[in-house]
Amino acid sequence: MIDVQHDRIPEIALEWHRAGTGAALATVIETWGSAPRPVGSQLAISGDGQIEGSVSGGCVEGAVVVEAIDALQGNGDRLMLEFGVSDDEAFAVGLACGGRIRVMVEPIGTALPEDMLASLCDARAKRSQVAYVLNTETGAQALATPPEHAARFRIDKSGFEEDGVTFVGVHNPPLRMVVVGAVHIAQPLMKMARLAGYDATLIDPREAFGAPARFPGETISNDWPDEAMRAHGLDPRVAVVTLTHDPKIDDPAIIEALKSDVFYLGSLGSTRTHAKRVARLKEQGFEDDDIARIHAPVGLDIGGRSPAEIAISIMAEITQRLRKG
Structure with missing residues (x-):
């Protein structure tokens, strides 16, 4: 069956933010070697420590949660975190060897504007194909729909464009x-x-x-x-x-x-x-x-x-x- 709860990660983050607890979205934006979760995987973290979703299958979630809560209690800036997954940790989540993952943490309302997240969730509710596009150098953000990034939508592939600074997070409706x-x-x-x-x-x-x-x-x-x-x-x-x-x-x-x-x-x-x-x-x-x-x-x-x-x-x-x- 389709994992409905896992597919609602952006919506859950928006609900927590609007409930007043504060929330952040963590997104896997890059991987090297054998990574537990693919690029585009997301974890929602509330200000009181609740989580939904996954960015690593358990290897680095704890560290991401700590960093996210610190960001929510601080200035709300976007964070770029990089983690190494040891061979032992990788084996524990079903992988043959370790690797590295890069995780972006965006507090809602500051790094990720509430209205942009709400528009993303609205598009998802309508079963529209939508992508969150971020220039990691300038911080410029936008939502994109086909025919932009058509190849990424077709193969469900989030990731960086050839310029190395533009991240495209694909949100396709469930098949x-x-x-x-x-x-x-x-x-x-x-x-x-x-x-x-x-x-x-x-x-x-x-x-x-x-x-x-x-x-x-x-x-x-x-x-x-x-x-x-x-x-x-x-x-x-x-x-x-x-x-x-x-x-x-x-x-x-x-x-x-x-x-x-x-x-x-x-x-x-x-x-x-x-x-x-x-x-x-x-x-x-x-x-x-x-x-x-x-x-x-x-x-x-x-x-x-x-x-x-x-x-x-x-x-x-x-x-x-x-x-x-």
Whole structure:
């Protein structure tokens, strides 16, 4: 399942600040060697010592908290901290060897203005792609959205630009997946999607197919796909997969997806099936460029035969599209 609490680190820091306890955001801005947490990882620290999130998996959190509270009680300046992670400490958090991490600590209201953090949180609440951009030499700050830093947004990569002073902290909405058709392939695909970090929803108006007994623990909608997808919301962090072969069910989902900016749309079916699908979509007024967005037959050609193998091929193609464009 998606770690909702961990994903709310900026929001938690803002809540603590507004509650009057004071708060700071610590962000991993650079790593060398084997680092416990990737660049962009965040830790919220309140003035009374509460913490949420992580910048090191436990290696240096204590030191960061002490420095953050000192900054909150002092002049509220931005801090740049550098820590070495010993081999023993690294091994304790599951790494083979040590490294170094650089952590930026920004007290809210001084180093990081409250209104800028509030705007960042508002963008996140709307599932907008947003980045916090800081010039570490001049202190100039801004929020950026695509097409700026498009490559970073695509691969979820926070870090310094080539100038070595501009840090870009990427805040992408959590990934979501819509699977249309509660067929055998959907059973392993839903599990794989969750393992890969997607919040997955299964849609099938046929209640006998989309039944909790067949998909225990999954989010299921028995509404018609176009209605369910409009209610769900589609955006550049959503992948859509249709699996039924039935035009009455798949076509409304495909049409809804083509009207949106989902980053992936894949449809099960042979080349012949897809040719018929293309003809129907053209009758609906879709152009060749629109139809070319559909990955069909769905999945990378790895020779998969079983439902699980086909699900692997689908997840591989989705990952390729997400990370490579």
